[in-house]
Amino acid sequence: MSWYLTLPLVIPFVASIIAYLLRSSPLGAWVSIIGSGLGLIASIALMVVVLDAGVIAGQMGNWPAPFGITLVADLLSAVMVLITAITGFAVAIYALGDITERQAKLGYHALFQILLAGVTGAFLTGDLFNLYVWFEVMLIASFGLLILNGGKEQIDGGVKYVALNLISTILFLTGIGLLYGMTGTLNFADLALKVEEVENQGLLTVVAMMFMVAFGVKAAVFPLFFWLPAAYHTPSFAVSAVFAGLLTKVGVYALIRMFTMVFDHDIGFTHTVLLWVACFTMVIGVLGAAAQSDFRKILSFHIISQIGYMILGLALMTPLALVGAVFYLVHHIIVKANLFLIAGIAKRLTGGTEVYQIGGLYKSAPFLAILFLIPAFSLAGFPPLSGFWAKYIIVKATLDLEMWFVAFIALAVGLMTIYSMTKIWAEAFWKPHPEGIEPELKTLPNKAAQLIPVAGLAVLTIIIGLNPEPFVVFAERTTAQLLDPSPYIAAVLGETP
Amino acid sequence: MNSIILIAGARLQAVLLLVFSAYMLLRGHNAPGGGFIGGLIAATGFVVYAIACGTADARKALRFDPGSIAGAGLGIALLAGVMAAFWGDALFTGQWLFIGETEDSKGIPLSTVLVFDIGVYLVVLGAILSIAFSLEEAV
Known part of the structure; x- marks a missing residue:
């Protein structure tokens, strides 16, 4: 059984x-x-097994939990691994048309695969210290990818990225140390049982806040997000697509995992903090996007604002809100990675990413314009695309709780998102190119390698949008597991806890 | 640096360090030592050689590109973990073979753990040398 868990990592x-x-x-x-x-095939196999069994766990090296290294997949982990593999596969194909020979020689493909392994590991691990190790694997690989064959701009973005992530790492490690001191264990399942026995619940909340800040930096929430727009517009497009799709979501995943399973002792405090964080993140992110004029910088600020929606889902902590958060996670990874890939094609066709200096894509490359519209409208929440359902569920959850103001913010941010998407559309696609270039898709080198992944991800967005029922049912099952971790604990620790 | 004494000394020292690194690697499982320390000691041997005779000579003595050595090491380490599949165990479960085992002696123990350590040895050797050679060449 454990090989289903291991293969997505080993490959x-x-x-x-x-x-x-x-x-x-x-x-x-x-x-x-x-x-x-x-890897994609292995992740599908894992998904099939998990759909059947609910939760599966494996002990690496046959050392029993909670002492050894546990890999565990519930529905949330399995779907995140699957979506990572889908994005990874799409970006790996796209790299054929994006990565220069020089970058390949410096080891781009090896680092890319290590990054995928790191992300997958973070989703599969059942142990807090192991999560830290996978974060480090990701950090090292992503730093390498950021500065690969880069100039001043890349190094500048890379250093900011690493410095802030190291601060998060230190807080994370400190939190791990304190938590271990209080409970004597770091295994998620074991923690879920032991935190209830901790005498000083106040101290536990302090540690919970340390984890919130540490994961918050990774997830790029307000006020800890500033490393993201500083770094994401600098590397090659394949790299920024996989960063935009996956890296921040690992932080969100870690927040969801810890704050539903382990730190649910003082929801009144921790989740209220999360609620404020979520609202500020949504608003600041979308305002930042409105102020930008670079294709990728606009998209980077959108990531931040969208992270706010996911955190909002976690903060409300009702079943429906968590369904929304899970749905949002999946939808957002596909859409966001796709938009960055399209930004790359737009740059190669028009010669830039500054939207005021390019244009004419709609007239000369209408196919690309359609491919852009699908994820862009989905991100803004147009029915019937995937983003509409994600936003709808979250807003419905706030209305059910009669939090009118929060619902108002969520809807207003959606409108603002459309505003900055329209800016990209009007400037880069609609208006004629200021230098009179008529960018045609024919001129694109390695055209198929760039267009196939973009089209594939767009089709996925449409499928989720037109047929949301099975995905919502799946998200409901996932949420049920998150709110009642007893099958998870039983799978990890054996039948007798 | 062109010092006959240094070059002659470095050659001797490099050999000694390499032999010592193999010794540290092999005694590692139940005593202080192991792949990581062994790899560091072996890297020291090549670094001493590179300082005395130049990195071009040291690269030639190494025969392979340090980056590739590190990559191969990672592969060997991973292989050691994957080998557990043949016995139907989970990843990285140690498999042991005792040659000449008797009632009161374990004989010569061979294990996949040793294979893993050899992988670590190569990773450390390759990684340290690619950093050290690059720095030495940049000066």
Whole structure:
């Protein structure tokens, strides 16, 4: 059973090693694609098993929990692993048209696979210290990808990124130390049982806040988000797409995991803080986006504002709100990664990402314009695309709780999102190119490699949008597991807790 | 640096360090030592050689690109973990073979743990050397 859990981790590592040894040959990119493809198959297999069994757990090296390293997949982990594999596969194909030979020689494909392994590991681990290790794997790989063959701008973004993430790491480690001192365990399942026995519940809340700040930096919530817009517009487009899709969501995942399973002792305090954080994150993010004029910077600020919706779902802590948060996570990864990939194509066609200096895409490349409209409208919450259902569920949850003001903010932020999306649309697509260039898709090098992943992700968005029923049912099952962790605990610790 | 004494000394020292690193690697499981320390000691040997005779000579003596050594090491370490699948165990479960086992002696113990340590040895050796050589060449 444990090999279902292990394979999505082992495959990217193997792919990374082979890609690194073949880094000087064009085969490296294909190793990355095949590796991601096999990883996708392994994640689907994991998903099938988890759908059937509910929760599966495996003890690495056969050391029993809570002492050894536990890998565990409930529905939330399984769906995150699957969506990581889908994004990874799409971006691996896109890299054929985006990554230069020089970047490949420096080990781009190997680092990319390690990043995928790190993200997958973070979703699968059942142990807090192990989560820290996967965060580090991700941080090292992502720093490498950020500055790969980069100039001043890349190093500048990279240093800000690493400095802030290191602060988060230190807080995370301190929190781990304190929590271990209080409970004597770091295994999620064991923690869920032991935190109730801690005498000093006040101290537990303090530790919970440390984790909230640590994961908050990773998730880029207000007021800890500033590393994200500083870094995400600098690297190559394939890199920024996978960052935008996956990295912040690991922080959100960690918040959801910890604040539903372990730190649910003082919801009145911790989740109220989360509620304020969520509202500020939504508003500040969307205002930031309105002030920007660079394609990728607008999208980066949108990530922040959208993270707010997910945190809002967690903060409300009702079943419906959590359903919304899970749905939002899945929808957002697909859409956001896709928008960054499209930004890359737009840049190669028009020569820039500053929206005031480019244009004419609608007239000369209408196919790309349609591909942009789908994720852009989905992100803004137009029916019947996936983003509409995600927003609808969250807003419905706030209305059910009669939190009128919060619902108003969520809807207003949606409107503001449309405003800045319209800016990209009007400037980059509608108006004629100021230098009279007529960018046609025909001129794109390696056209198929760039358009197929973009089209594939757009189709996924439409499928979720037109047929949300099974996805909502799935999110409901996931939420039921989050709110009642006893099957999770039983799977990890054995039948007798 | 062109010092005959240093070059002659460094050659001897590099050899000694490499032999010592193999010794540290092999005694590692139940005594202080192991792949990480072994790899560091072996890297020290090559760094001493590079300082005395230049990185070009040291790279030649190493025969392989340090980055590739690290990559291969990672592969070997991973292989050690995956080998557990043949016995139907979870990833990284140690598998042991005792050669010449008797009632009161374990004989010669061979294990996948040792394979893992060899992988770590190569990763550390390769990683340290690619950093050290780059720094040495940048000066």
